[in-house]
Structure formats: structure tokens, C-alpha cells
Amino acid sequence: MQKLIITAAITGAETSKDLNPNLPVTPAEQAKDAAACVKAGASVIHLHVRGGDGKPSQALADFKASIDAIRKACKPVPIVQISTGGAVGEAMEKRIAPIVNLKPEMASLNINSMNFGNDIFLNHPQDVEKLAKHMIDLGVVPEVEVYDGGDIELAQRMQKKGLLKSPIHYQFVLGVPGGLSGEPHNLIHMIRLIRPEDSWAVAGVGRYETPLAVMAVVMGGHLRVGFEDNIYYHKGELAKSNAQLVERIVRIAKEVGREIATPDDVRKILHN
Ligand code: KMH
């Protein structure tokens, strides 16, 4: 099995301090939490940023402030994966701008539209194509966010058109109302749809986070934990930090003998 890539999705766009006061939103809070996640074993930080008002932002200055603070605080320096999903309703130009201007090592890429809770997450084919082309041209590694089986077939069609390089690295985001739920058989179904050369990670939303992460550990996949997807440590008990969630899955991985990837390991695994 490949070494385990642990991504910490520390902030997200749909969460707020009202739901969990420990949510990091300022660059300083994000840097402190990311440093603890990296120390615990996370190698990738999936990054959404907030503006001064605490609301989701795609502003370059906000991304730059958080990325600089995270890179300074973390040892070793993690892969900072910029979110191009942003918050639902965000204009595509603003979602593309951080890629073109900041040229991150890695970024998320959402390729399909869907109902997302009570909202619509719109990803027009022409916009997706534009974003995917920028990523190829700039050497930004895409993590293809997929929420249902049809998204995988769409990614394979994009690959045929030269919009995605092979192998594809997928994030199966399971449990969003509007996408596939996080039942174990759904993860198995998603894994069966991808090509043998491709790699996968899973992000279970809410109560699905830990069981799906454990499945990834033993099945040879990779995983994502963090407040973007889940704010609880146990049912009814808020997590104290993102690092607490990373620490738990690292303990489990070590118990079953799965080695943890460092950021440099991830660079070798994913930079093709
Ligand atoms: N906030 C969601 C609408 C991503 O980061 O690429 C989209 C999202 C996915 O979080």
C-alpha cells in the first residue's frame, strides 16, 4: 500500500464559529491549527479562507495571508491545496483567480453541478474546462472532488479530452445532501468505478467521517478529516481542534501498520 495521505480540511465554507467556536478562521488561527495537524501527521491542508468579517472569501490577499502564515508555522511545510470550490454561489472568476495568481502546488477541482444541501453548487462545463486547462498549464495538481458515481465517468471523459492528466487523484466526498451518502457500500462502489492507475481519498461528511477514514486506512486509499466536513469528536461532543481529528486517525493507522506520508512523500506520489 502507498503511504497514507492525510488531508486536514481545517475551515471550509459552510461552517461557522457559532457551530464550533474552535473553528480556525483568521490566518493566525489557521496557521496554529494547521501546524498541530502537520505535527500529528497531516501532509495536505485543504484551504478555504475567510475575510475580515469571518465570511468565506476568494480574495487573493486573504489566501496569501493564510498561506504565508501556514507555511511559516508548519514543520515540515505541508502541501497547501487551495479550494476552487469556494462557497456555493461564488463567481467562477473568483474561484479561478487564486490558481492563476498564486500557482499553488495543488487545488481542488469540482467538475459537476449538484444540489448541495439547500443550495445549488454550480459548475458549468465551460468554466470547469477553463479551470482544468489553467491547472494543466500551470502544473497545479488537481484533486478531483466527486460526490456521486456519474462524476467519475465525467472525469474519465475529461481525461480523454486532455483536460485531466492520468493518473487522476480523486476525493470521494460522501454524505453531502444531494450527493451519495457515506454508507460503506457507496465507498466500495466509487472505488470500483475508477481506473487501477488512479488514486483515491475519502472525505466523509458529518457522522460518516471517521468510519470512512478507517475504511481508507485499511483499503489502501487516502483520507480527509477536519471541520469542513465534521465538527464533532464524538456524537454530541464538539472537537477541540482539527488536530484532535488528525491525531485519532493517525493512532488508528499506526495500530494497523499503515505508514503515514510526509509532505515530500505526497509530492512523489501525486506529482506526475
Ligand atoms: N464549499 C463547497 C460548495 C472544494 O473545496 O473544492 C465546495 C467545496 C469543494 O468545499
Ligand code: ZN
Ligand atoms: Zn472545500
